[in-house]
Amino acid sequence: MENLDNLITITQEALGPDLISAIVRHDELTIETYAGSIVRVLTILRDHPKCLFRILLDVCGVDYPDDSKRFRVVYHLISVELNQRIRVKVAIPDGMEVPTVTGVFNAANWYERETFDLYGIVFTDHPDLRRILTDYNFKGHPLRKDFPLTGYLEVSYDAEQRKVVETPVNLPQDFRKFDYLSPWEGALRKSHPLPGDEKASA
Numbered sequence: 319m320e321n322l323d324n325l326i327t328i329t330q331e332a333l334g335p336d337l338i339s340a341i342v343r344h345d346e347l348t349i350e351t352y353a354g355s356i357v358r359v360l361t362i363l364r365d366h367p368k369c370l371f372r373i374l375l376d377v378c379g380v381d382y383p384d385d386s387k388r389f390r391v392v393y394h395l396i397s398v399e400l401n402q403r404i405r406v407k408v409a410i411p412d413g414m415e416v417p418t419v420t421g422v423f424n425a426a427n428w429y430e431r432e433t434f435d436l437y438g439i440v441f442t443d444h445p446d447l448r449r450i451l452t453d454y455n456f457k458g459h460p461l462r463k464d465f466p467l468t469g470y471l472e473v474s475y476d477a478e479q480r481k482v483v484e485t486p487v488n489l490p491q492d493f494r495k496f497d498y499l500s501p502w503e504g505a506l507r508k509s510h511p512l513p514g515d516e517k518a519s520a
Contacts, residue, residue, distance in 0.1 A: 321400070321402065322342050322345070322346075322347055322402075325347055325369075325400075325402060325404070326340050326342070326347060328366070328368045328369060329347070329349055329363075329369070329404075332362050332366050332369070333349070333351070333359055333362060336351050336352065336355035336358060336359050337349060337350075337351060337359075338350040338351055338352065346403050346404070346405060347402075347403075347404050347405070348404075348405040348406075348407060349404065349405070349406055349407070350406075350407045350408070350409065351406060351407075351408060352408065353391075353408050353410050353414065353415075353416045353417070354417070356391075356393075356406070356408055356416065356417060356419060357417050357419055357421070357422060359406060360374075360393065360395070360406065360419050360422045360423065361422050363395060363404065363406070364395075364422060364423070369397060369400070369404075370397045370398075370399045370400060371395035371396065371397045371402075371404055372397065372398070373395065373396045373397075373398065373425075374393065374394070374395055374419075374422075374423035374425045374426055374429070375394040375395065375396055375403075376392075376393075376394040376429055377391065377392070377393050377394075377419075377426055377429035377430055377432075377433055378391075378392050378394075378429070378432075378433060379391055379392070379433045379436065379437035379439055379461065380392060381437060381461065381462050381463045383462075383463045383464060385409075386411060387409040387410055387411050388410075388411055388412045389409070389410050389411075389412065389437060389439055390407050390408065390409055390410075391407070391408045391410065391416050391433065391439060392405060392406070392407050392408075393405070393406040393407075393408075393419070410439070415439075415440045415441070415442045416439060416440070416441050416442070417441070417442050417443065418430055418441040418442060418443050418444040418445075418447075420444060420445060427444075427445065427446065428450060430444055430447070431444075431446070431447060431448065431449070431450040432450050432451060434447055434448075434449075435449045435450050435451050435452055435459065436451065436459055436460055436461040436462075437459050437461055437462060438458075438459040438462065457470055457471075458470065468487045468489065469487060470486065470487060471484040471485065471486060471487060472484070472485055472486075472487050472488070
């Protein structure tokens, strides 16, 4: 914990007004910054002699549809020298673009493409911002909370045409909710009784 406290102090001094917040959770520091500051912030975290976060592990998105700033872009970094991890968050409204950090970390190239593909977040000045997991003609962004669970198209092989074809999703029946609970499952969790537990106390 002492090392994390020192890291908080270092980031506060190094990042100055670019730092919105710094919170420790699960023995890992999470800091929040502005979209326009992300390149400078990651450069400092990489090059500062008391940080040395030289490895970008991942860039991902998170969707909070009820927030005015709906999306979070999250950067996960690691410092081998200090044996520390840090998480950097940027909160943006839907439609706002984020500068690419490919000039700071080459690894961000495919990570940002994945985030764009799955959430629709655009990274300005990215050298090759196109889909990476879904088809190029895919409609929508599948990890957005408003994207339907079924998707819009289903893929199958057409023997007559001898090729894979896409057709609109056709559900022969509505979604059904299956209740797999049984009175035997609540005995080990008395603080969370389940339907039927009242029989055990009778």
